[in-house]
Amino acid sequence: MSESAGVVTGAAGSIGFAISRALREAGATVLMTDRSVEVDAAAEELGAEAFVSDLVDDGGAEAVVTQLVERFGRIDFLVNVAGVQARGPVLQLDDSRWEFLYSVNLKAVFQACRAAAREMERNGGGAILNVSSNAATVAQPGIIAYGAMKAGVTQLTRGIAVELAGSGIRANVLAPGYVRTSMTADLFTDEKRRRHVISKIPLGRVAEPEEMAPAAVFLLSPAASFITGEVLHVDGGYAAQ
Numbered sequence: 001m002s003e004s005a006g007v008v009t010g011a012a013g014s015i016g017f018a019i020s021r022a023l024r025e026a027g028a029t030v031l032m033t034d035r036s037v038e039v040d041a042a043a044e045e046l047g048a049e050a051f052v053s054d055l056v057d058d059g060g061a062e063a064v065v066t067q068l069v070e071r072f073g074r075i076d077f078l079v080n081v082a083g084v085q086a087r088g089p090v091l092q093l094d095d096s097r098w099e100f101l102y103s104v105n106l107k108a109v110f111q112a113c114r115a116a117a118r119e120m121e122r123n124g125g126g127a128i129l130n131v132s133s134n135a136a137t138v139a140q141p142g143i144i145a146y147g148a149m150k151a152g153v154t155q156l157t158r159g160i161a162v163e164l165a166g167s168g169i170r171a172n173v174l175a176p177g178y179v180r181t182s183m184t185a186d187l188f189t190d191e192k193r194r195r196h197v198i199s200k201i202p203l204g205r206v207a208e209p210e211e212m213a214p215a216a217v218f219l220l221s222p223a224a225s226f227i228t229g230e231v232l233h234v235d236g237g238y239a240a241q
Helices: 014-025 038-046 060-072 095-122 144-163 191-199 213-220
Strands: 005-009 029-034 049-052 077-080 126-131 169-176 231-234
Touching (some): 005 014, 014 077, 014 213, 038 049, 049 060, 169 213, 213 231
Parallel strands (some): 077 126, 169 231
């Protein structure tokens, strides 16, 4: 992936950082973006570029693509990692939490994809990778809204893959299972709950963020040049059951 340039959103988080690191090691120029100023230090560590932006702000997602194009003249890939979670019974899910999950997990993903695809189309193509979840495939009580938004991401990506294939744009989905991140930390504070989660995973353990990165690099690379519209579950066999 040397000489390619692209954006990773949610890059201050565990999975976003791991993917950014792997892309840098593959020779890519990476603009790491996050709403947290911690992305500045993360980018410095990897020798990457940084841009602090809240994707839910008006024009926030588009601004990220604009930043990359202004700095490097093009965008070859986009990785949408940024996401938020809200746990609890569906009957207690209020409209404000639903709207917040929608704005981050689906609306901002669409806006970033649209902005990136417009630039990619002008430049002869590119690759989009949207991070979904196995919750988009397997219904999981307590995270109904999250699963619904991630299912939307999956279908959005498939639609982009089909509609924009003629423009040389590929779009795929990376669907992690249970990964050890700040978003899942509360699942493992109680030993009984931890055993319950692990019992659902055929490989018998939780993934580390770094285990998401090789699949991401593959799907963005020339090695996946004839792969588009696909969902790659990296979940220890969870969704296969």
